[in-house]
Amino acid sequence: MNSMNTIELAKKIRIHALKMTSSGKSSHIAAALSIADILAVLYGNFLNIDPMDPKRFDRDRFILSKGHAGAAVYAVLAETGFFPIEKLTTHYQNGSDLSGHVSHKGIPGVELSTGSLGHGLGVGSGMALAAKLSDKKHCVVVLLSDGECDEGSNWEAILFSAHHKLDNLIAIIDYNKIQALATVAETLGLEPFADKWASFGWLVREVDGHDHLAIHKSLNELAGMEGRPKVLIAHTTKGKGVSFMEDSVLWHYRTAQGEEFDLALAELEASE
Amino acid sequence: MRDTFIGQLKQRAVGDPRIMLITGDLGFGVFDRYREDCPKQFLNAGIAEQNMTMVATGMAMEGRIVFTYSIGNFSTLRCLEQIRNDACYHNTDVKIVSIGGGFSYGALGISHHATEDLAIMRALPNMTVVAPCGLWEAKQATDALIDTPGTFFLRLDKSSGCDEPLQQEEVFRLGRARILKEGTDVAIIVTGGILGEVQKAADILEFSGVSVKIVSVHTIKPFDVGLVLDIAREIKTVVTVEEHTVIGGLGSAVAETLLDNGVQPKAFLRIGLGDRFSSMVGSQAYLRQQYGLDASAIAGKIRKLI
Numbered sequence: 001m002n003s004m005n006t007i008e009l010a011k012k013i014r015i016h017a018l019k020m021t022s023s024g025k026s027s028h029i030a031a032a033l034s035i036a037d038i039l040a041v042l043y044g045n046f047l048n049i050d051p052m053d054p055k056r057f058d059r060d061r062f063i064l065s066k067g068h069a070g071a072a073v074y075a076v077l078a079e080t081g082f083f084p085i086e087k088l089t090t091h092y093q094n095g096s097d098l099s100g101h102v103s104h105k106g107i108p109g110v111e112l113s114t115g116s117l118g119h120g121l122g123v124g125s126g127m128a129l130a131a132k133l134s135d136k137k138h139c140v141v142v143l144l145s146d147g148e149c150d151e152g153s154n155w156e157a158i159l160f161s162a163h164h165k166l167d168n169l170i171a172i173i174d175y176n177k178i179q180a181l182a183t184v185a186e187t188l189g190l191e192p193f194a195d196k197w198a199s200f201g202w203l204v205r206e207v208d209g210h211d212h213l214a215i216h217k218s219l220n221e222l223a224g225m226e227g228r229p230k231v232l233i234a235h236t237t238k239g240k241g242v243s244f245m246e247d248s249v250l251w252h253y254r255t256a257q258g259e260e261f262d263l264a265l266a267e268l269e270a271s272e
Numbered sequence: 273m274r275d276t277f278i279g280q281l282k283q284r285a286v287g288d289p290r291i292m293l294i295t296g297d298l299g300f301g302v303f304d305r306y307r308e309d310c311p312k313q314f315l316n317a318g319i320a321e322q323n324m325t326m327v328a329t330g331m332a333m334e335g336r337i338v339f340t341y342s343i344g345n346f347s348t349l350r351c352l353e354q355i356r357n358d359a360c361y362h363n364t365d366v367k368i369v370s371i372g373g374g375f376s377y378g379a380l381g382i383s384h385h386a387t388e389d390l391a392i393m394r395a396l397p398n399m400t401v402v403a404p405c406g407l408w409e410a411k412q413a414t415d416a417l418i419d420t421p422g423t424f425f426l427r428l429d430k431s432s433g434c435d436e437p438l439q440q441e442e443v444f445r446l447g448r449a450r451i452l453k454e455g456t457d458v459a460i461i462v463t464g465g466i467l468g469e470v471q472k473a474a475d476i477l478e479f480s481g482v483s484v485k486i487v488s489v490h491t492i493k494p495f496d497v498g499l500v501l502d503i504a505r506e507i508k509t510v511v512t513v514e515e516h517t518v519i520g521g522l523g524s525a526v527a528e529t530l531l532d533n534g535v536q537p538k539a540f541l542r543i544g545l546g547d548r549f550s551s552m553v554g555s556q557a558y559l560r561q562q563y564g565l566d567a568s569a570i571a572g573k574i575r576k577l578i
Contacts, residue, residue: 122322
């Protein structure tokens with residue numbers, strides 16, 4: 001898949017996520033828009049996965065640790081053939097299995113149910129260690145939010161992964177710099193963020209989290225490096241793609257209804 | 273019980289590369305032989321129980337049978353959400369082991385008193401809860417944990433009772449309580465190493481003419497509903513004994529079972545800890561005395577009841 005395709009895929013993820021969160025009146029649209037480009041590159045052009053055989057043993061494992069952006073993952077899975085696109089309309093509805101926070105139960109392609117922050121990296125570390133002990137060559141990719149890095153359990157996993165030289169593990173941070181109630185800097189500052197990871201023994205790359213070519217290049221570079229776990233700090237814009245949602249604390253929880261929904265959809269559909 | 277568990281785990285791990293043992297930096301000297309024989313199946317996760325449990329889940333998802341090991345509440349309460357969301361919800365082969373049920377580490381203080389773990393672990397869906405009463409059950413339970421898929425909590429005690437089978441051919445079954453002594457006047461239903469106190473209490477009671485039946489509930493969940501109902505229908509006085517709060521553990525499980533099924537014994541008593549912490553320091557035997565859980569206190573309470 002070339003980068004034009006991933007741009008089209010990202011656009012579809014955004015439109016699905018908007019429709020899903022609006023019809024479900026659910027939160028977290030801005031968090032989903034923030035990672036649409038990262039997911040498009042991962043699923044369109046990086047992960048070795050097979051929608052016809054979602055549990056194939058040599059597949060790459062992807063974990064969405066920031067489970068609240070589940071709508072975006074459901075969207076990319078549907079668009080890449082893991083389940084029918086029509087299923088997305090059940091998101092957040094009574095009786096559905098597409099919960100607001102990402103769930104694996106009955107959903108092909110989801111490795112781990114998350115929703116409470118600070119779980120994905122540790123479980124991913126266990127998967128990566130098991131793969132290394134068995135001489136398997138697949139990789140484990142875990143996508144975390146920046147606010148999620150407040151959770152101490154992540155730092156346990158960061159220590160552990162470096163100690164065990166888990167070079168088949170890639171963490172990606174959606175660094176949009178806004179969390180639930182305020183900016184990251186105002187809440188519990190992470191800077192110097194890249195230095196923290198590096199000092200814990202991780203290989204660090206920083207990238208524009210909306211530049212598909214740059215994301216792809218960084219992931220490939222990191223994948224080829226040995227001896228240490230890797231982190232890609234993706235600088236992103238929360239709410240990316242809808243002008244009035246961008247860089248706004250409000251849209252962490254707000255759901256687009258009525259005219260706001262129409263405006264948001266029009267902007268996303270007009271994007272190229 | 274600890275050495276029995278590790279000895280049996282080693283026996284099995286030698287022939288089964290799926291078995292992994294992860295400790296949270298506890299068990300000095302305890303794992304030496306295991307590590308010698310199975311060096312690739314041992315990991316010290318450091319003092320990081322949340323990550324220990326997450327790593328165990330990830331490894332179990334990749335086909336391993338993973339034991340997490342610590343003492344007191346560290347392998348359970350410290351990482352409760354990882355146990356719930358990761359290990360249990362994904363129905364993984366993570367086997368959580370805690371050494372030191374109840375007051376096993378009594379002198380170390382309340383941080384090390386594991387006195388609510390059964391209730392909390394029992395409340396988790398997909399979780400099997402096992403608390404052996406003695407060395408025979410500890411060994412059998414270790415095998416059962418390896419051979420039975422799913423998430424388990426194994427609560428091991430520093431003390432133990434005599435739990436050898438009455439009949440040599442007895443087969444250990446998860447979820448099946450065991451009759452360790454026949455009797456007709458009172459049934460004592462017990463879990464964990466406090467069986468030793470119960471057996472001494474039974475001796476005291478028998479001396480004064482009270483016939484005591486002793487039932488070991490090594491599996492708190494799934495619970496042996498059938499046997500407990502049979503016992504309560506046949507024996508007028510039913511007593512539960514556990515080194516654990518009376519809230520939510522064995523006594524609660526028995527009471528729930530009886531009421532759910534419309535069976536009411538003539539007399540019923542839950543012996544355990546009250547709804548409190550213990551700030552008092554002392555050995556397991558000493559603290560049992562202080563909280564009315566030693567043999568003579570158990571015998572005294574039962575004598576008053578009948």
